Amino acid sequence: MMRNMFGLGWMEISLLLVVLVLIFGIGPSSQLLGKLFGTYRKVNNARQQLKGSINPLNLLGPKSNDRSSDLPDESTK
Numbered sequence: 001m002m003r004n005m006f007g008l009g010w011m012e013i014s015l016l017l018v019v020l021v022l023i024f025g026i027g028p029s030s031q032l033l034g035k036l037f038g039t040y041r042k043v044n045n046a047r048q049q050l051k052g053s054i055n056p057l058n059l060l061g062p063k064s065n066d067r068s069s070d071l072p073d074e075s076t077k
Contacts, residue, residue, distance in 0.1 A: 008016075021029045 017029075017033070020032070024032070
């Protein structure tokens with residue numbers, strides 16, 4: 001079974017939407033859903049941008065197998 005937004009399937013989301021409309025009416029429900037999905041979209045976009053910008057290889061610094069540059073220079077003694 002396929003899970004989607006918030007770990008819920010389409011059947012659960014549909015049922016929640018119907019209950020929401022029955023309780024609050026169509027006007028307030030549409031405003032609430034617009035805010036909810038807008039926030040979800042913003043969070044998801046921010047998460048994707050953050051995920052794309054963080055690269056573990058960049059966090060480690062430049063790749064160098066030659067560690068001799070870490071040793072003190074013999075000519076300065």
